[in-house]
Amino acid sequence: MLISIDQTDERPIYIQIMDEVRRGVVMGLILADEALPSVRQLALDLRVNPNTVMQAYRELEREGVVEVRRGQGTYVAQSRTTSKQRRDLVREVAERATRDAHRNGVHVHELIDELRGSPARDQRKRA
Amino acid sequence: MTVDLAQDLSEWPLAIRTRGLTKIYGRYRALNELSLQVPDGAVYLLVGPNGAGKSTTIRVLLDLIRPDAGTASVFGRSTERDSALIRANIGYVPEQLDWGHGWMKVGRLLAHHSRYFPTWDHQYANRLCHMFDLRMYQRMNTLSKGQRRRVHIAMALAHRPPLLLLDEPTDGLDPLMRDDVLGTFIAHVADSPTTVLISTHHVSEFEQLADYVGVMQGGALRAQLSMEELRRNLKRYRADVPEGWHGTSVFNGSAIRRTTTHRQIDWVVWGTESEVVGRLTMTGATVRDCSALTLNDATLALLGAREHVR
Numbered sequence: 001m002l003i004s005i006d007q008t009d010e011r012p013i014y015i016q017i018m019d020e021v022r023r024g025v026v027m028g029l030i031l032a033d034e035a036l037p038s039v040r041q042l043a044l045d046l047r048v049n050p051n052t053v054m055q056a057y058r059e060l061e062r063e064g065v066v067e068v069r070r071g072q073g074t075y076v077a078q079s080r081t082t083s084k085q086r087r088d089l090v091r092e093v094a095e096r097a098t099r100d101a102h103r104n105g106v107h108v109h110e111l112i113d114e115l116r117g118s119p120a121r122d123q124r125k126r127a
Numbered sequence: 128m129t130v131d132l133a134q135d136l137s138e139w140p141l142a143i144r145t146r147g148l149t150k151i152y153g154r155y156r157a158l159n160e161l162s163l164q165v166p167d168g169a170v171y172l173l174v175g176p177n178g179a180g181k182s183t184t185i186r187v188l189l190d191l192i193r194p195d196a197g198t199a200s201v202f203g204r205s206t207e208r209d210s211a212l213i214r215a216n217i218g219y220v221p222e223q224l225d226w227g228h229g230w231m232k233v234g235r236l237l238a239h240h241s242r243y244f245p246t247w248d249h250q251y252a253n254r255l256c257h258m259f260d261l262r263m264y265q266r267m268n269t270l271s272k273g274q275r276r277r278v279h280i281a282m283a284l285a286h287r288p289p290l291l292l293l294d295e296p297t298d299g300l301d302p303l304m305r306d307d308v309l310g311t312f313i314a315h316v317a318d319s320p321t322t323v324l325i326s327t328h329h330v331s332e333f334e335q336l337a338d339y340v341g342v343m344q345g346g347a348l349r350a351q352l353s354m355e356e357l358r359r360n361l362k363r364y365r366a367d368v369p370e371g372w373h374g375t376s377v378f379n380g381s382a383i384r385r386t387t388t389h390r391q392i393d394w395v396v397w398g399t400e401s402e403v404v405g406r407l408t409m410t411g412a413t414v415r416d417c418s419a420l421t422l423n424d425a426t427l428a429l430l431g432a433r434e435h436v437r
Contacts, residue, residue, distance in 0.1 A: 012354075047310070
């Protein structure tokens, strides 16, 4: 899978890496027992500090998303709660959308109506 | 500004520590009670305008110049008492490249340099030279600025020192070579445990590499903190405010840079996001947007802390 980060994103880089790996797992882009890129390789690919990648991998290990096998590398763990991870992902996307809506002075109910293409919206238009 | 962003990092083991470092040239204070702390194993980015004292600091660490007051230590040893030992443990890329070795060929200079460092890794040196496209038979004074810079980078890295002092290491390099050099530093840090102090104007180039940042101005630190904390606590807030809004007073100095029009504000504020948003909301403002700053923007905000009213 491809891990990418965004310099202008406000999340710290190690969190971005963690989110990318989680996203990859949830979407099935990377499967259990598959290896993640080495710390050195990912640091080089992303042009970031190896310490940052190490931190991301360590945190992911603590969360049980990956497991570090000594001297071999970092592997995706057998997943247990994909549905929870999926919900977290949905929540994250929703939060991003609401933030963007607020920035543009759009109310949450307007946003939801628009997403649903709901009859409520059409009724409001007609009224 | 009343918030002090020059933090004490001494809870970590420190590779570099200066206390009250002061250097005076005539009437000019190049360093003014500088207390720099670089945690062991970290990449520390030292930024600031010309004449802020960045190069002077590095030269004191190498004992190339002596301070008028204060002390500096590297790995717990005094830079004045143990200068030879300290220099043996440092890879240094100077900002000025006129070392007086112009007549030497690249290969000869490298061979000469290697004899000062028992840990010199000849294979690695050759690999670096190959990567940097350097030719051993060329004389130093026939090289371009960028080529000479690469020679110095190879010399600094090849003995795998525990500390790298890089003074504008990418100056004079073309964009492609800059990226190569950046990759070389990353691979180097991944392969050997190294503390790195980088002084640079090219802030954005090294932003993703930095664990810590120090912002220097007038020979002292305006800020010193981890990148993570900087990203988390220094943010830009855009908000709509009612006509005749008086919210400035509640910020008590934590608003680093303020741009205010009569209906909108665009501020850089230090503090946790929820607290800042809470305070703004309390004064009747509607926060539209809150975003982290790039290191370049954060540096500019810290250096130019002032109010803009339109």
